[in-house]
Amino acid sequence: MSSDLDLAQIAVRSAVDAGATSADALLVESRGTSVRVRDGETEKVQDSHSRSLGVRAFVDGRVGIAYTNDATEGAVRIAARRAAALAEVSADDPNAGLPDPSELGSLDAELDVVDAGAAAWTADAWRELGLAAESAARADERITQSEGARAGGVTSHIAIANSAGFAGERSRTDCYVYVSVFATGEKGERQRDGYSSAAAHLSDLESAGDVGREAARRAIQRCGYRKPPTGAFPVILSPDVARDFAHTLADAVSAAAVFRRGTFLADSLGETVGSSALTLVDDGTLPRRQGSRAFDGEGVRSRRTVLFDAGRLASWLADSYSGRRTESSTTGNASRGTTGSPGVGTSNLVLAAGDRTPEQVIGDVPQGLYITELFGMGVNLAAGSWSRGGGGLWIEDGKLSYPVQELTVAGDLRTMLKGVAETANDLTWHGSTAAPTTRIDGLTVAAG
Amino acid sequence: MDPSSILGEFDDALLGRILAEAMGRGGDYADLFFEQRSESSMSLEDGVVRSAAAGDVAGVGVRVLAGERTGYAYTEQSTPEAVRRAAQTAAAIADDAREVPAVAVTPGSRRDLYRAEKPLVVAPPRSKVEMLERADRAARAVDPRVVRVTVSLSEEVRRVAVAVSAGVVVEDVQPMLMLRVGCVAEDGDRRTTGFSGDGARRGLEMLDGDLAEVLGRRAAEQAVRNLSARPAPAGPQTVVLGNAYSGVLLHEAVGHGLEADFNRKGFSRYSDQVGQQVASPLVTVIDDGTMLSERGSINVDDEGRPSGSTVLIENGILKGYLHDRLSARLMDADATGNGRRESFRCAPMPRMTNTFMPAGTHDPEEIIRSVERGVYAVQFGGGQVEIGKGDFVFAATEAYLIEDGKITAPLRDVTLIGNGPEVMSRVDMVGTDYRISEGMWMCGKDGQSVPVGVGMPSVRLSSVTVGGTA
Numbered sequence: 001m002s003s004d005l006d007l008a009q010i011a012v013r014s015a016v017d018a019g020a021t022s023a024d025a026l027l028v029e030s031r032g033t034s035v036r037v038r039d040g041e042t043e044k045v046q047d048s049h050s051r052s053l054g055v056r057a058f059v060d061g062r063v064g065i066a067y068t069n070d071a072t073e074g075a076v077r078i079a080a081r082r083a084a085a086l087a088e089v090s091a092d093d094p095n096a097g098l099p100d101p102s103e104l105g106s107l108d109a110e111l112d113v114v115d116a117g118a119a120a121w122t123a124d125a126w127r128e129l130g131l132a133a134e135s136a137a138r139a140d141e142r143i144t145q146s147e148g149a150r151a152g153g154v155t156s157h158i159a160i161a162n163s164a165g166f167a168g169e170r171s172r173t174d175c176y177v178y179v180s181v182f183a184t185g186e187k188g189e190r191q192r193d194g195y196s197s198a199a200a201h202l203s204d205l206e207s208a209g210d211v212g213r214e215a216a217r218r219a220i221q222r223c224g225y226r227k228p229p230t231g232a233f234p235v236i237l238s239p240d241v242a243r244d245f246a247h248t249l250a251d252a253v254s255a256a257a258v259f260r261r262g263t264f265l266a267d268s269l270g271e272t273v274g275s276s277a278l279t280l281v282d283d284g285t286l287p288r289r290q291g292s293r294a295f296d297g298e299g300v301r302s303r304r305t306v307l308f309d310a311g312r313l314a315s316w317l318a319d320s321y322s323g324r325r326t327e328s329s330t331t332g333n334a335s336r337g338t339t340g341s342p343g344v345g346t347s348n349l350v351l352a353a354g355d356r357t358p359e360q361v362i363g364d365v366p367q368g369l370y371i372t373e374l375f376g377m378g379v380n381l382a383a384g385s386w387s388r389g390g391g392g393l394w395i396e397d398g399k400l401s402y403p404v405q406e407l408t409v410a411g412d413l414r415t416m417l418k419g420v421a422e423t424a425n426d427l428t429w430h431g432s433t434a435a436p437t438t439r440i441d442g443l444t445v446a447a448g
Numbered sequence: 449m450d451p452s453s454i455l456g457e458f459d460d461a462l463l464g465r466i467l468a469e470a471m472g473r474g475g476d477y478a479d480l481f482f483e484q485r486s487e488s489s490m491s492l493e494d495g496v497v498r499s500a501a502a503g504d505v506a507g508v509g510v511r512v513l514a515g516e517r518t519g520y521a522y523t524e525q526s527t528p529e530a531v532r533r534a535a536q537t538a539a540a541i542a543d544d545a546r547e548v549p550a551v552a553v554t555p556g557s558r559r560d561l562y563r564a565e566k567p568l569v570v571a572p573p574r575s576k577v578e579m580l581e582r583a584d585r586a587a588r589a590v591d592p593r594v595v596r597v598t599v600s601l602s603e604e605v606r607r608v609a610v611a612v613s614a615g616v617v618v619e620d621v622q623p624m625l626m627l628r629v630g631c632v633a634e635d636g637d638r639r640t641t642g643f644s645g646d647g648a649r650r651g652l653e654m655l656d657g658d659l660a661e662v663l664g665r666r667a668a669e670q671a672v673r674n675l676s677a678r679p680a681p682a683g684p685q686t687v688v689l690g691n692a693y694s695g696v697l698l699h700e701a702v703g704h705g706l707e708a709d710f711n712r713k714g715f716s717r718y719s720d721q722v723g724q725q726v727a728s729p730l731v732t733v734i735d736d737g738t739m740l741s742e743r744g745s746i747n748v749d750d751e752g753r754p755s756g757s758t759v760l761i762e763n764g765i766l767k768g769y770l771h772d773r774l775s776a777r778l779m780d781a782d783a784t785g786n787g788r789r790e791s792f793r794c795a796p797m798p799r800m801t802n803t804f805m806p807a808g809t810h811d812p813e814e815i816i817r818s819v820e821r822g823v824y825a826v827q828f829g830g831g832q833v834e835i836g837k838g839d840f841v842f843a844a845t846e847a848y849l850i851e852d853g854k855i856t857a858p859l860r861d862v863t864l865i866g867n868g869p870e871v872m873s874r875v876d877m878v879g880t881d882y883r884i885s886e887g888m889w890m891c892g893k894d895g896q897s898v899p900v901g902v903g904m905p906s907v908r909l910s911s912v913t914v915g916g917t918a
Contacts, residue, residue: 041516041517044795045520045540046795047520047534047537047538048522048793049522049524050507054503063498063499063500065501067502067504068503068505069504069507070504070506086502086573087500089497089574089577090498090499090500091497145715147713147836190836191836192836260493260598261634262596262632339487339501339503340489340501341498341499375834375839375865376831376841376843376865377830377832377843378843378863380641382632382640383641383861385861387861387862387863388863389832389839389841389865389915406866406867408916409915410682410861410915410916444916446682446915446916
């Protein structure tokens with residue numbers, strides 16, 4: 001059987017033989033095991049192994065893409081010829097093409113994102129982890145039902161080759177454990193919540209006990225909720241919600257959204273659009289983080305990119321095409337599957353922390369919302385509006401006082417950027433994103 | 449051998465031997481799911497085709513059930529050896545080795561709910577480019593403030609074969625076509641978007657009429673209208689849901705809570721409530737996978753059962769749940785033909801097909817006239833539901849203020865939030881204008897996406913919380 005990199009190189013050569021002026025190919029192979037348990041019993045065991053190849057052919061500025069999950073030389077050659085033929089359908093685009101050769105290459109650093117031990121874990125080992133998390137969650141008598149726990153790991157291997165001479169391979173392990181439970185409150189009402197931990201290394205996962213206890217704490221905290229008052233109030237984002245907000249901001253500075261006029265920030269590069277408390281960084285070079293990688297989906301070397309620097313919009317996030325379209329350049333953020341064109345995606349995203357504790361930040365608020373979850377799809381980046389369902393705790397006199405649910409929080413993203421009043425010192429990672437507790441002014445809270 | 453079959457060398461006897469092997473560790477049910485998917489897509493931006501893509505994805509999934517446990521494995525190499533290895537892996541969910549005689553497999557009956565005359569995927573790509581250009585021109589002609597238009601066409605032919613240990617093998621060829629348009633409009637600092645789409649289990653003849661122009665105009669008009677939209681009033685108010693698209697709210701707020709897996713485990717707000725009043729007496733909800741060529745329709749589900757029409761709620765009374773084979777067996781109910789999966793890489797689950805509320809008795813204009821002050825929500829960008837409690841959130845992409853019984857200003861940033869069962873008890877008028885939505889909905893559950901249809905008449909809700917900024 002041909003190696004992953006061999007197949008990617010065969011695809012590139014075949015595309016060029018079929019008339020492509022340049023080409024690149026991506027082979028993604030992943031192996032994983034996942035286990036679901038509930039009430040102390042195994043519910044499902046799944047074993048996965050897939051190998052897919054995507055090839056992109058350029059005929060001058062025309063682009064065609066073809067893919068297959070038949071990882072044999074014959075099928076790969078057919079896909080490559082098909083990509084070259086499809087290129088004839090598209091229009092000549094002077095911005096289309098491989099990345100600039102000077103951008104190609106692998107980061108020269110040990111990212112340490114493969115855990116060989118986790119890759120060797122059997123279904124039984126993952127089951128024990130899931131069972132331990134569920135059992136810890138159920139230890140509290142207020143937890144009356146389990147929705148179940150999941151645990152598993154995937155090791156993925158990516159090979160990329162192009163006709164400009166780039167050939168690279170990288171691997172990563174992703175491990176996770178998740179548990180979800182129902183709590184029953186004093187009035188008999190049932191509340192569900194869950195918690196998960198994810199990491200490249202098993203040893204970086206939070207312990208099953210901690211994961212279970214946190215799931216229980218979150219479900220219990222929701223019991224006895226009320227509806228909050230309606231009006232304009234300061235809103236404190238928990239780190240979970242601040243991570244979601246960080247991704248909204250990263251989406252808003254995607255060069256792909258900029259040239260499509262799909263973001264309210266399209267004309268604001270270099271301007272101070274946010275408060276001085278707002279610093280957001282994309283960083284693909286951090287050891288042991290799940291978003292770290294030696295090169296992106298086009299073979300462009302990973303780097304650290306400051307997107308917002310103390311409120312100033314410092315850089316777009318770009319792949320090579322969107323970089324050219326916005327008269328900037330790739331930031332090594334090509335996100336790519338086998339079935340389509342590369343898009344723009346974050347590597348590791350970090351919303352910078354501030355100096356004071358979350359308690360101090362909350363302590364400044366006489367009345368407001370501490371929001372711990374968001375719900376629904378109410379972000380319109382083009383218009384710059386943000387309107388989400390959510391829940392959390394109501395703040396009275398600087399203290400978290402009672403749970404609130406069935407509320408919406410809405411605002412204008414331009415106002416929200418200026419309204420980032422402060423970030424606390426509790427930077428919290430989950431997967432490839434980190435954010436601290438964050439206060440935002442200028443939002444409207446509504447309840448039924 | 450049937451030349452249209454994807455089973456190739458897997459004859460009935462071989463399928464029967466592999467099924468026996470899958471159950472050889474003590475499993476009490478097994479199925480083999482063969483899939484070959486051919487896809488093609490093309491997108492137009494700035495008036496020209498930016499890229500064209502095509503691909504083939506194929507594989508075989510093996511599932512073994514042992515009581516409430518599921519073992520699942522798949523292979524992307526469709527050889528007997530590879531499928532047998534997957535069967536051995538999936539079999540390990542049970543641990544009671546035994547000798548199982550080969551399963552006698554016979555072909556199930558076939559029917560055809562899809563009308564696909566002009567075949568998909570195989571047509572030369574150039575013949576489709578003109579379609580995209582027509583939608584683009586129609587959108588731009590609406591208003592000079594339309595600054596960006598994106599048009600995309602996607603086609604798919606999904607061939608499946610399911611062999612189950614109950615002794616049946618069934619094949620199906622499922623076409624899917626979808627055309628989508630997205631627009632951005634700008635006026636000074638204001639920037640807004642509009643979307644439209646339509647899809648069905650049909651061939652390219654679906655595009656023969658003026659569908660491209662209709663979708664182009666619709667997306668552009670929505671974007672332009674949103675330029676003058678004002679902030680939505682926040683708080684509880686009377687809401688009129690427009691017909692067709694509002695079915696997505698029904699899908700999220702009610703439909704998911706009626707999927708049997710959630711109910712079997714007691715997670716749903718609707719658990720153990722069959723026979724009880726769970727909605728206003730004006731509310732009837734049906735899931736129907738047999739509607740001709742609709743996006744959510746299927747001849748057979750992904751467990752080889754014929755799709756059906758299932759009354760979920762009738763005049764406010766809960767009648768039953770949507771089942772796959774596992775839930776039907778464990779709940780001692782009839783499978784309803786709702787066992788669906790995204791691909792051979794996933795085990796099936798109870799999923800909706802086309803979910804709708806049939807027409808009521810109120811004139812839609814009378815419904816608007818009855819509202820002194822409220823919100824008329826017409827089109828939705830999607831939503832989310834928490835199954836346990838039935839809480840939902842929806843963002844409307846097109847909404848209007850109702851004042852003194854008349855539709856007035858367009859509104860922006862309208863989010864509806866509430867609890868499914870509670871809101872369904874507040875349905876106090878149901879319109880005569882039932883319509884199924886254009887086929888553009890994709891339903892996500894547990895990481896798996898499947899195409900679905902939704903339908904709805906105009907409906908008045910006496911009170912729903914609207915998130916807004918005014």
